[in-house]
Amino acid sequence: MPLHIQLFNGLKDDIINNFTVGDKLPSIRKTASSYNLSKNTVQSAYSQLYAEGYIDSYPKSGYYVSDTNYENFTSIKDIKIEPLKEKIVYKYNFFPVRLSKDIFPLKLWKRLSAKAIDKTLDFGTYLDGQGEEGLRKEVAKYLTSSRGVKCMASNIVICNGFAEAMGLVAKMLKNRYTSLACESPGYYITKKVFEDYGYNIDNVSIDENGLNLEQLKLTNSKLVYITPSHQYPTSVTMPISNRLKLLKWAKDVGGIIIEDDYDSELSYIHRPIPSLQGLDHYEKTIYFGTFSKSLSPALRVCYMVLPDFLIDIYQNSFDAHFPKVSLTTQKTLELFLQGGYYEKHLRKIRTLNRKKHNILKECLIKYLKDTFHIETRGNGLSIAINPAVALDMTKLKQLAIENRIKLYFASDISNGEWEAIRMGFGGFMEDEIEEAVKAFSQIWYKAFK
Amino acid sequence: MPLHIQLFNGLKDDIINNFTVGDKLPSIRKTASSYNLSKNTVQSAYSQLYAEGYIDSYPKSGYYVSDTNYENFTSIKDIKIEPLKEKIVYKYNFFPVRLSKDIFPLKLWKRLSAKAIDKTLDFGTYLDGQGEEGLRKEVAKYLTSSRGVKCMASNIVICNGFAEAMGLVAKMLKNRYTSLACESPGYYITKKVFEDYGYNIDNVSIDENGLNLEQLKLTNSKLVYITPSHQYPTSVTMPISNRLKLLKWAKDVGGIIIEDDYDSELSYIHRPIPSLQGLDHYEKTIYFGTFSKSLSPALRVCYMVLPDFLIDIYQNSFDAHFPKVSLTTQKTLELFLQGGYYEKHLRKIRTLNRKKHNILKECLIKYLKDTFHIETRGNGLSIAINPAVALDMTKLKQLAIENRIKLYFASDISNGEWEAIRMGFGGFMEDEIEEAVKAFSQIWYKAFK
Numbered sequence: 090m091p092l093h094i095q096l097f098n099g100l101k102d103d104i105i106n107n108f109t110v111g112d113k114l115p116s117i118r119k120t121a122s123s124y125n126l127s128k129n130t131v132q133s134a135y136s137q138l139y140a141e142g143y144i145d146s147y148p149k150s151g152y153y154v155s156d157t158n159y160e161n162f163t164s165i166k167d168i169k170i171e172p173l174k175e176k177i178v179y180k181y182n183f184f185p186v187r188l189s190k191d192i193f194p195l196k197l198w199k200r201l202s203a204k205a206i207d208k209t210l211d212f213g214t215y216l217d218g219q220g221e222e223g224l225r226k227e228v229a230k231y232l233t234s235s236r237g238v239k240c241m242a243s244n245i246v247i248c249n250g251f252a253e254a255m256g257l258v259a260k261m262l263k264n265r266y267t268s269l270a271c272e273s274p275g276y277y278i279t280k281k282v283f284e285d286y287g288y289n290i291d292n293v294s295i296d297e298n299g300l301n302l303e304q305l306k307l308t309n310s311k312l313v314y315i316t317p318s319h320q321y322p323t324s325v326t327m328p329i330s331n332r333l334k335l336l337k338w339a340k341d342v343g344g345i346i347i348e349d350d351y352d353s354e355l356s357y358i359h360r361p362i363p364s365l366q367g368l369d370h371y372e373k374t375i376y377f378g379t380f381s382k383s384l385s386p387a388l389r390v391c392y393m394v395l396p397d398f399l400i401d402i403y404q405n406s407f408d409a410h411f412p413k414v415s416l417t418t419q420k421t422l423e424l425f426l427q428g429g430y431y432e433k434h435l436r437k438i439r440t441l442n443r444k445k446h447n448i449l450k451e452c453l454i455k456y457l458k459d460t461f462h463i464e465t466r467g468n469g470l471s472i473a474i475n476p477a478v479a480l481d482m483t484k485l486k487q488l489a490i491e492n493r494i495k496l497y498f499a500s501d502i503s504n505g506e507w508e509a510i511r512m513g514f515g516g517f518m519e520d521e522i523e524e525a526v527k528a529f530s531q532i533w534y535k536a537f538k
Numbered sequence: 539m540p541l542h543i544q545l546f547n548g549l550k551d552d553i554i555n556n557f558t559v560g561d562k563l564p565s566i567r568k569t570a571s572s573y574n575l576s577k578n579t580v581q582s583a584y585s586q587l588y589a590e591g592y593i594d595s596y597p598k599s600g601y602y603v604s605d606t607n608y609e610n611f612t613s614i615k616d617i618k619i620e621p622l623k624e625k626i627v628y629k630y631n632f633f634p635v636r637l638s639k640d641i642f643p644l645k646l647w648k649r650l651s652a653k654a655i656d657k658t659l660d661f662g663t664y665l666d667g668q669g670e671e672g673l674r675k676e677v678a679k680y681l682t683s684s685r686g687v688k689c690m691a692s693n694i695v696i697c698n699g700f701a702e703a704m705g706l707v708a709k710m711l712k713n714r715y716t717s718l719a720c721e722s723p724g725y726y727i728t729k730k731v732f733e734d735y736g737y738n739i740d741n742v743s744i745d746e747n748g749l750n751l752e753q754l755k756l757t758n759s760k761l762v763y764i765t766p767s768h769q770y771p772t773s774v775t776m777p778i779s780n781r782l783k784l785l786k787w788a789k790d791v792g793g794i795i796i797e798d799d800y801d802s803e804l805s806y807i808h809r810p811i812p813s814l815q816g817l818d819h820y821e822k823t824i825y826f827g828t829f830s831k832s833l834s835p836a837l838r839v840c841y842m843v844l845p846d847f848l849i850d851i852y853q854n855s856f857d858a859h860f861p862k863v864s865l866t867t868q869k870t871l872e873l874f875l876q877g878g879y880y881e882k883h884l885r886k887i888r889t890l891n892r893k894k895h896n897i898l899k900e901c902l903i904k905y906l907k908d909t910f911h912i913e914t915r916g917n918g919l920s921i922a923i924n925p926a927v928a929l930d931m932t933k934l935k936q937l938a939i940e941n942r943i944k945l946y947f948a949s950d951i952s953n954g955e956w957e958a959i960r961m962g963f964g965g966f967m968e969d970e971i972e973e974a975v976k977a978f979s980q981i982w983y984k985a986f987k
Contacts, residue, residue, distance in 0.1 A: 140777060141778050142778025195655065252857075331591075332591070384661075411702065417867060
């Protein structure tokens with residue numbers, strides 16, 4: 090232990106046990122000579138006593154024991170170790186946006202991560218607030234070739250999560266727009282984020298071609314949020330003719346389209362149709378994509394593609410100072426894209442998802458027979474169903490809890506705009522689906538009215 | 539290529555080259571029999587034509603070539619690869635919050651990261667929105683033993699960056715408080731975040747004991763942001779007597795203290811004094827810490843410690859749904875703390891920083907002689923200086939740019955409340971400091987009036 094800390098401890102004990110408030114301490118010179126220490130050492134000990142509140146210092150007078158009230162100042166005796174929180178363990182969890190554990194390429198990721206953490210990485214600097222350029226370049230290449238998005242690395246912003254990214258957009262556009270048109274039913278997160286930034290929400294209904302454009306024109310919104318490739322949650326695709334009409338609308342009214350292409354990579358029935366952004370010649374589109382649905386929600390990486398004028402606004406914003414994703418994750422993902430592994434991975438999981446989707450569909454037919462109908466299927470990681478018979482939904486929910494089956498209801502994510510049970514298959518391995526559906530069918534029949 | 543895509547491509551070419559708008563396509567049955575394909579295959583091809591806007595579908599009538607306007611719909615020919623942005627390369631960069639490349643334990647991190655990415659990690663699920671429990675537990679242990687913070691894992695929220703975390707607090711407290719008292723001069727990021735959430739800022743001046751408590755009491759603020767261990771940017775430490783008074787104030791007015799302990803781990807002159815939060819018996823303190831200053835700003839991990847009642851508010855907030863840091867980074871950091879490597883690392887960099895601090899100080903004295911004085915030193919990664927002679931600051935800034943020396947001015951980060959040149963040593967290796975100061979001294983003398 091350094092000398093000045095030894096001295097500090099000794100003096101502290103003295104103050105607590107032998108001194109009273111207002112007592113004068115010997116001068117630094119005197120203490121130094123009594124203990125045969127340097128003046129610097131004594132000065133350090135006194136400074137620490139002062140900083141920790143044991144003494145007061147009066148210039149040209151000296152050091153005095155202070156009147157600090159110690160009644161609350163008890164030392165921490167031992168570290169409390171709390172038990173692990175007890176979590177509810179579900180036997181069967183139909184979570185619609187979960188991926189089964191076998192999806193993530195763990196070994197490859199480990200190898201690429203080891204490759205990424207090398208001497209060329211500088212952990213001492215603040216990262217690029219827009220995302221590392223290497224990763225942005227790979228994302229731009231992928232989006233251009235696979236999704237027909239027109240962009241360069243300079244248009245990409247790498248973010249940590251969808252709500253965060255959407256919040257950045259809401260902030261950037263706050264001075265230009267006051268309301269946002271949204272699909273109804275539609276993704277509640279976007280509505281919530283924009284509401285929190287003070288926007289009004291105009292709900293526009295969905296027809297067989299996606300967002301109803303005539304209804305949109307009747308609103309005051311010049312800003313619209315859509316999921317054109319795979320409408321959330323109805324799965325409708327907006328045909329190109331309507332996309333072009335929507336772009337023309339944006340051009341005419343000076344509007345902006347926020348295109349959320351959240352799971353187009355996963356389409357296993359249709360060939361994914363190119364992005365709306367790719368049709369846009371007027372810089373009217375903001376494009377959103379994510380690695381959460383296709384690779385892992387635990388990586389915390391999504392991205393947006395901004396037109397040049399919005400990149401300028403972003404670069405001059407407060408938020409541009411703060412990088413959103415750790416260097417190692419960005420660099421590993423860059424290598425993953427660069428090596429062509431992402432495209433391979435997508436082919437693999439599209440096949441896997443199609444298989445699981447078909448197994449789930451067949452099992453639902455086998456066990457529920459004609460007591461249900463399918464609302465939407467063929468895309469994403471779930472099949473939405475509704476009863477075709479009189480069913481007590483409250484009872485079903487209760488039975489699910491009792492039997493540790495976790496169900497998800499469309500009304501919870503659409504402010505009640507849409508009713509369906511969302512049977513997610515993403516979290517199950519292929520051979521687990523039948524057992525889960527069988528267990529579900531047992532509570533299903535018990536809930537009949 | 540699957541049959542239905544082949545058919546789709548053939549029909550598409552036909553439509554573009556041989557058909558006109560309004561032409562009727564043969565029925566699915568007819569096309570199937572002409573090409574000897576299944577009806578399903580033809581149906582898929584027609585669906586794709588419809589989705590991509592080439593045909594319209596009229597129920598009970600058939601399929602017709604649509605009037606989609608294709609003028610804007612050109613295919614992407616090749617991927618634009620843009621050149622790397624040209625960045626200004628500084629010869630000498632005195633950035634005060636940069637760490638030199640040798641600080642980060644790269645090999646150890648690589649090893650721990652490989653250990654972290656194993657089969658027990660589930661990349662298929664959404665993470666805990668508060669941070670992974672394992673990491674929170676290690677952070678709580680560290681804070682309890684090293685900083686005297688009273689907390690359990692359940693009080694910790696793992697965040698991606700300071701501004702993000704501060705934004706969460708600003709949101710949570712919005713219904714309770716309307717103004718925030720801040721140190722002046724003080725950290726501008728906090729002020730900006732709270733202003734953006736509509737708070738008024740009350741600036742309270744700093745004296746030799748830190749925040750002036752009498753001034754604080756004259757404001758209407760019941761919420762105060764302070765850096766008590768090492769005031770930013772003046773380096774003053776608030777003595778325990780004042781900490782206790784501040785806590786009493788918070789208790790009396792029903793206030794909240796936000797304690798930012800941003801670099802207390804780095805203190806290399808005084809022994810770091812325990813946190814203010816550790817003195818608090820009334821749940822009036824929110825504690826902030828970060829790994830950016832001590833380990834790496836590129837990891838993007840900081841944390842806050844919330845009292846139980848605020849954890850409840852957080853858990854019920856929208857933001858609690860979104861995990862902020864990737865699973866691999868959280869798990870690797872957990873292993874780093876668990877293995878005791880962080881404490882060792884801190885000891886190492888405290889010694890290194892003290893050395894570098896002393897080298898910088900000696901070099902400043904050697905080259906600038908009596909033409910400058912030191913404003914603050916002895917903590918953090920910089921020495922703040924001001925000229926002791928008449929110096930043309932505008933000219934100095936101009937000369938710095940011309941000579942590719944990057945300087946940092948306190949006024950830029952304190953809204954002009956504080957004037958000093960912040961000579962950061964963190965980014966230099968020990969043997970690079972003298973050369974940098976020498977180069978700086980050459981422009982320094984040229985800027986004399």
